[in-house]
Amino acid sequence: MLxxxxxxxxGCIKQVTGGDALSLRLMExxxxxxxxxxxxxxxxxGGPLEFELLGFRISLRxxxxxxxxxxxx
Amino acid sequence: MKHISVVLLGNPNTGKSSLFNALVGSxxxxxxxxxxxxxxxxxxxxxxxxxxxxTDLPGTYSLGPDSPDEEIAVSAIAGELAQNDLPEIxxxxxxxxxxxxxxxxxxxxxxxxxxxxxxxxxxDIASKQGLEIDVEALARSLAVPVVKVQANKxxxxxxxKQQLIKDYPPASPLVTFPEIVEEQLGxxxxxxNVTAALRTPFWLRRILLETTGRMDSLLPPGRDQSCLEAxxxxxxxxxxxxxxxxxxxxxxxxxxxxLVETIVQAPSKKGPSRQGRVDGVxxxxxxxxxxxxxxxxxxxxxxxxxxLPLMDFIDAGFGWLSATVESWIPAGALRSxxxxxxxxxxxxxxxxxPQIVIxxxxxxxxxxxxxxxxxxxxxxxxxxxxxxxxxxxxPLLSSFACAIPGIMATRSIKNxxxxxxxxxxxxxxxxxxxxxxxxLLIAACIPDQAILGGWLGLQGLVMLxxxxxxxxxxxxxxxxxxxxxxKGPTPPFVMELPGFKWPxxxxxxRRMTSQGWGFIKGAGTLIMAVTVLVxxxxxxxxNAEIETTVRDRHTAELQELKANPxxxxxxxxxxxxxxxEIQGESLRSSYLGKAGAVIxxxxxxxxxDWRVGVAVIASFPAREVVIGTMGVIxxxxxxxxxxxxxxxxxxxxxxxxxxxxxxxxTVPVALSMMVFFALCAQCGATLVVLKKETRSWRWPIFxxxxxxxxxxxxxxxxxxxxxxxx
Numbered sequence: 001m002l003x004x005x006x007x008x009x010x011g012c013i014k015q016v017t018g019g020d021a022l023s024l025r026l027m028e029x030x031x032x033x034x035x036x037x038x039x040x041x042x043x044x045x046g047g048p049l050e051f052e053l054l055g056f057r058i059s060l061r062x063x064x065x066x067x068x069x070x071x072x073x
Numbered sequence: 074m075k076h077i078s079v080v081l082l083g084n085p086n087t088g089k090s091s092l093f094n095a096l097v098g099s100x101x102x103x104x105x106x107x108x109x110x111x112x113x114x115x116x117x118x119x120x121x122x123x124x125x126x127x128t129d130l131p132g133t134y135s136l137g138p139d140s141p142d143e144e145i146a147v148s149a150i151a152g153e154l155a156q157n158d159l160p161e162i163x164x165x166x167x168x169x170x171x172x173x174x175x176x177x178x179x180x181x182x183x184x185x186x187x188x189x190x191x192x193x194x195x196x197d198i199a200s201k202q203g204l205e206i207d208v209e210a211l212a213r214s215l216a217v218p219v220v221k222v223q224a225n226k227x228x229x230x231x232x233x234k235q236q237l238i239k240d241y242p243p244a245s246p247l248v249t250f251p252e253i254v255e256e257q258l259g260x261x262x263x264x265x266n267v268t269a270a271l272r273t274p275f276w277l278r279r280i281l282l283e284t285t286g287r288m289d290s291l292l293p294p295g296r297d298q299s300c301l302e303a304x305x306x307x308x309x310x311x312x313x314x315x316x317x318x319x320x321x322x323x324x325x326x327x328x329x330x331x332l333v334e335t336i337v338q339a340p341s342k343k344g345p346s347r348q349g350r351v352d353g354v355x356x357x358x359x360x361x362x363x364x365x366x367x368x369x370x371x372x373x374x375x376x377x378x379x380x381l382p383l384m385d386f387i388d389a390g391f392g393w394l395s396a397t398v399e400s401w402i403p404a405g406a407l408r409s410x411x412x413x414x415x416x417x418x419x420x421x422x423x424x425x426x427p428q429i430v431i432x433x434x435x436x437x438x439x440x441x442x443x444x445x446x447x448x449x450x451x452x453x454x455x456x457x458x459x460x461x462x463x464x465x466x467x468p469l470l471s472s473f474a475c476a477i478p479g480i481m482a483t484r485s486i487k488n489x490x491x492x493x494x495x496x497x498x499x500x501x502x503x504x505x506x507x508x509x510x511x512x513l514l515i516a517a518c519i520p521d522q523a524i525l526g527g528w529l530g531l532q533g534l535v536m537l538x539x540x541x542x543x544x545x546x547x548x549x550x551x552x553x554x555x556x557x558x559x560k561g562p563t564p565p566f567v568m569e570l571p572g573f574k575w576p577x578x579x580x581x582x583r584r585m586t587s588q589g590w591g592f593i594k595g596a597g598t599l600i601m602a603v604t605v606l607v608x609x610x611x612x613x614x615x616n617a618e619i620e621t622t623v624r625d626r627h628t629a630e631l632q633e634l635k636a637n638p639x640x641x642x643x644x645x646x647x648x649x650x651x652x653x654e655i656q657g658e659s660l661r662s663s664y665l666g667k668a669g670a671v672i673x674x675x676x677x678x679x680x681x682d683w684r685v686g687v688a689v690i691a692s693f694p695a696r697e698v699v700i701g702t703m704g705v706i707x708x709x710x711x712x713x714x715x716x717x718x719x720x721x722x723x724x725x726x727x728x729x730x731x732x733x734x735x736x737x738x739t740v741p742v743a744l745s746m747m748v749f750f751a752l753c754a755q756c757g758a759t760l761v762v763l764k765k766e767t768r769s770w771r772w773p774i775f776x777x778x779x780x781x782x783x784x785x786x787x788x789x790x791x792x793x794x795x796x797x798x799x
Binding site for chain 1: 134135137139170171172173174177202204284285287318319321322323326327330346348349352353356357358359361362450451453454457463565566567568569570571572
C-alpha cells in the first residue's frame with residue numbers, strides 16, 4: 001500500500017481499488033498501473049501526504065493512500 | 074472579415090489564463106494554484122483579416138467532469154446544450170514539464186472531431202528540469218500542430234496566432250481501446266436509437282466508458298430509454314473481458330507512456346526532484362508549520378508597519394485640503410458638507426490605501442509562488458476534522474482578500490454540500506474591507522508595546538488574533554453545518570501541488586494597483602454617498618436656539634473673564650469650550666442624534682455609545698463605510714480641541730455624552746467593536762453573490778442572520794470579559 005512508503009521512498013503502482021469517482025479521477029491524474037510514485041513528506045498531526053509522480057506533485061490523505069496498491073519491491 | 078472562435082482547454086494550473094491574457098491583451102486573474110479560473114471568459118484579437126474570439130475555460134483533468142468548474146469547461150466544448158456555438162478550434166494548453174498527465178486530456182480532445190492545436194507552455198521550466206522534448210515528433214505523433222509558447226513572458230504568441238488563422242481538418246482519435254470496445258462502439262454508432270440521441274462519436278465513447286455517471290448532468294434532457302439500454306448491454310459485454318472501471322485512463326496512459334518515451338529525453342535521476350526537495354522543507358511537519366506561522370506573522374506586521382509613513386503622507390494631504398477649504402469658504406452648510414462631510418469621510422477611508430495595497434502585495438505574491446496550495450495542504454487535517462477538506466481552505470484563503478472571489482472559487486469543490494458549507498463560512502474570513510477598521514481601532518486603543526523579546530508588537534498580535542477569530546469561528550460553524558443541515562461524509566483531498574515559481578512581478582503589481590484602484594473607486598461612490606447622507610443627518614435640522622442656550626449657560630463665567638484683562642488665555646479657552654459644546658449639542662439634536670438615541674439601548678451592552686452604534690448600522694451595506702461615517706460624526710461633533718485632524722486621535726479622546734470624563738474607546742470597547750466587525754455580515758455584494766451561486770435567497774438570508782447574531786453575542790461576551798481583566 002502507498003501508506004507504507006517512507007519519506008523519500010518510491011514504489012510502482014499496481015492497482016487503484018474502488019469503483020467510485022475518486023479512483024477514476026486518481027487514474028485520470030496518472031496513478032495507473034506501472035507508474036513510479038515517490039513519497040515527499042506528510043503534514044503534521046496525521047495530515048495528508050505528498051507524492052511525486054510523472055513530474056508533478058499530488059496530495060493524498062492516508063485513507064486515500066490505502067486504496068493504492070504497490071508492487072512488492 | 075472572417076470570424077473564428079477558439080477555446081483554451083487544459084489541466085488546471087497550466088497557464089491558460091496567462092495565455093489568454095497574452096493573446097487578447099487582457100488582465101485576467103492568474104495564480105500558481107489549481108482552480109484560479111472558475112468561469113468562462115471571452116476576449117478577441119485580430120490577425121490578418123481574421124477576428125478570433127478566445128474563450129478561457131476553467132482547468133480540467135478529464136472530459137469527465139468532477140466538479141462544477143470542470144462541468145463549465147466540458148459543457149463549453151462538448152455540451153449538448155452548446156450545440157449551436159461550438160468552438161471552431163480547440164487550443165490544448167499543455168504544461169511541458171508535466172507532459173504525460175497533460176497529454177491524457179489531449180487524447181480525449183482529439184476525439185471531439187474538431188481541429189486541435191497544442192500550445193506547449195512552460196517550456197522554460199521543462200528545460201530547466203533537463204527535459205528535452207522533440208516538438209516536431211510530438212506534432213507528428215498527435216497529427217496536430219504544436220506551438221511552443223511561454224505565455225507569462227509573451228514568447229511564441231505571434232506564432233500561435235498565425236497558426237490559429239490557418240485552415241486545418243478536425244483531429245482524429247489516436248488511442249485505440251481493446252477490440253471489444255471498438256467493436257461495441259461500431260455497433261452503437263450503427264444503432265439509430267443512439268445516434269438520434271447523441272451528436273457525435275465523442276459522446277459514444279465518453280458515455281460507454283463512463284462508469285461513475287459523471288456525464289449525466291451534461292446529457293441532453295429527455296434521452297431515449299432504449300439508447301441507455303443499448304449502452305448498458307454494450308458495457309456488460311465489455312465487462313466480460315475487461316474491467317470497465319478505469320479502462321479509459323489505463324489505455325490512454327499506456328499509449329502516452331510509449332509516446333513520451335520516444336519524444337522526451339529526461340535526465341536519469343534518483344530521488345526526488347529539486348522542486349520535491351524544496352517541498353520537503355516547506356511541508357515538513359516542523360519546519361513547514363514554523364514557516365507558515367512566520368509567513369503569516371510577517372504579513373500582518375508588514376501591513377501594520379510599512380504603511381505608516383505613507384499613511385502620514387496621505388493624512389497630511391487631506392489635512393491640508395480641509396484647512397484650505399475652511400479658509401476659502403465661509404462658515405455654513407457648504408463648508409461643513411465639504412470639510413466635515415466629504416473630506417473627513419473620504420479622507421478617513423483613503424488613508425488605508427497603503428495597507429490594502431501591501432496586503433494585496435502579499436496575497437498576490439503567495440498565490441504566484443505556489444505557497445497557497447501548501448497552506449491548504451497544511452490545513453487539511455484541521456478541515457478534515459470538521460468534515461471538509463483542504464480544498465475548502467483555498468477559497469477561504471482568497472476570502473482574506475475579499476469574500477466574493479472566495480465564494481466563486483468554491484466552484485472547484487465537487488460535493489454540493491461541502492461547497493455550500495464553504496460558501497456560508499467564507500464571509501467570516503477577515504477581508505480587506507475589515508482591515509481599516511482593525512487598524513484604526515488598534516492604533517487608537519491598543520498600546521504600542523513590544524512583546525516576545527521585541528520582535529512582535531502587541532498591536533500586530535491583536536491584529537493577528539482578529540484574523541484568527543474569523544478562521545476559528547468559520548471552522549466551528551462549518552463543523553456545526555456539516556453535523557446538522559448539511560450532513561455528509563468528509564470529502565477526499567486529492568489536490569495537485571503546483572511547482573514553486575518566482576511570482577511574475579507585473580502580475581503582482583497589477584493586482585496591487587487594480588485592488589487599490591477598486592478601493593479608491595469604492596471610496597468615491599458608495600462611501601461618498603453614505604458619508605453625505607450621514608453628514609446631512611448629523612447637520613440638520615439646524616437649530617439656532619442651541620447656541621443661545623449654551624451661551625446663556627456660561628454668561629456669568631464669560632462676563633467675569635471679560636472683566637478681567639489678565640485672563641485673556643482663559644477667555645479663549647472658554648470660547649473654544651463653548652463652541653465645542655454647541656457642536657456636540659447640535660449633533661445630539663440632529664436627526665442622526667435622535668436615531669442614535671433610539672439605537673443606544675441596543676448597543677450599550679456592547680460598550681458602545683450612540684455614535685458608534687449609528688456608524689455601525691450605517692455600514693451594513695459595506696463595512697468599510699464605518700470609517701467614513703465615524704470620520705463625519707467625530708468631525709461634526711468635535712468636542713475636543715485636538716490639533717490633529719486624524720480620526721485615530723479624535724476617537725482616542727472621545728467621551729461619553731453623559732459622563733464627560735469617561736472615554737468611549739477603551740480597550741474592551743475597541744475589542745468588542747473589532748470582534749463585531751470580524752463576524753458580522755456587513756456586505757451587500759457578498760450576499761448578492763451568495764444568492765447567485767446558490768440560486769436562492771434562502772442562503773444569503775441564513776448567512777446574514779447567523780453572522781449578525783453571532784457578531785452581537787460575541788461582541789457582548791468580548792466586552793464583558795475584557796472589562797473584567799483590563
